[in-house]
Amino acid sequence: MSETVFYILSGFIIVFSVLTVTSRKILRAAVYLLFVLLGTCGFYFALEFNFLAAVQLTVYAGGIVVIIIFSIMLTSDLQDKLEAVQFRKIFFSLLAVLIGAAVCITTILNHSFPQVTDKVLDSSMRTIGLRLLSYNEGGFVLPFEVISILLLAAIVGSIIIAKKADSK
Amino acid sequence: MESGVGIQHFMILSTLMFFIGVYGFLTRKNLITILLSVELILNSVNINFVAFNKFLYPENLGGHFFAMFVIAVAATEVSVAIAIIISLYRKLKMIDVENVNEMKY
Numbered sequence: 001m002s003e004t005v006f007y008i009l010s011g012f013i014i015v016f017s018v019l020t021v022t023s024r025k026i027l028r029a030a031v032y033l034l035f036v037l038l039g040t041c042g043f044y045f046a047l048e049f050n051f052l053a054a055v056q057l058t059v060y061a062g063g064i065v066v067i068i069i070f071s072i073m074l075t076s077d078l079q080d081k082l083e084a085v086q087f088r089k090i091f092f093s094l095l096a097v098l099i100g101a102a103v104c105i106t107t108i109l110n111h112s113f114p115q116v117t118d119k120v121l122d123s124s125m126r127t128i129g130l131r132l133l134s135y136n137e138g139g140f141v142l143p144f145e146v147i148s149i150l151l152l153a154a155i156v157g158s159i160i161i162a163k164k165a166d167s168k
Numbered sequence: 169m170e171s172g173v174g175i176q177h178f179m180i181l182s183t184l185m186f187f188i189g190v191y192g193f194l195t196r197k198n199l200i201t202i203l204l205s206v207e208l209i210l211n212s213v214n215i216n217f218v219a220f221n222k223f224l225y226p227e228n229l230g231g232h233f234f235a236m237f238v239i240a241v242a243a244t245e246v247s248v249a250i251a252i253i254i255s256l257y258r259k260l261k262m263i264d265v266e267n268v269n270e271m272k273y
Contacts, residue, residue, distance in 0.1 A: 006173045021192025071250045075257045093194035101187040121226040138228045154244035158251035
């Protein structure tokens with residue numbers, strides 16, 4: 001992927017991330033999050049992970065954002081603005097965040113990553129399917145099954161939690 | 169890689185995104201906006217996984233699969249969190265974190 005594409009996409013992502021956490025209209029924050037997820041999907045396409053990009057589009061942008069927007073409509077008045085954050089809170093949060101980011105970025109810049117050039121990435125649909133259901137080395141069948149049980153438990157749990165308490 | 173974009177570019181981008189999410193997590197009061205910040209954090213971790221897979225271990229797809237599993241965990245987390253938020257809203261008629269200190273049923 002070329003540098004131009006990288007900088008355009010990362011600028012897009014950073015701008016919309018900042019808008020997501022600072023916007024005072026809650027529905028707009030959700031839509032900005034959708035743009036962040038679409039930018040990430042662009043990265044996956046550029047890095048040749050086509051299947052992952054499709055999953056990102058359908059599950060994240062199609063499913064999660066829609067469910068968040070529904071719950072916003074159920075619980076908030078869309079005309080309302082969120083109350084402004086106190087200056088003290090902004091100051092200390094910003095301090096913590098900047099220190100953390102500075103530590104991480106200096107670590108990343110000082111570490112030399114090994115260059116791998118002789119191997120090629122194979123992310124075709126066939127390889128993904130074989131790896132996902134293989135129990136040999138490099139196979140992922142155990143986490144796949146664990147995730148399926150987790151999804152089932154989450155579905156049942158959220159129905160139980162969100163249903164109206166019965167009136168005895 | 170034929171061009172100058174390396175793994176460090178991706179890691180710095182995901183660090184920035186992660187800490188923007190942390191900032192939102194610390195400053196927001198509404199539960200749904202806190203959930204949006206958590207989504208930002210999970211998404212930045214996914215970028216990191218994918219970049220590691222692409223640049224350091226291209227011969228196996230570990231980072232790819234873990235990004236997929238993180239997406240699935242994020243979906244379950246959002247569904248349970250929104251169920252909790254909706255049932256809280258039925259009880260309290262508002263969803264600010266200061267008022268949610270009485271979660272006992």
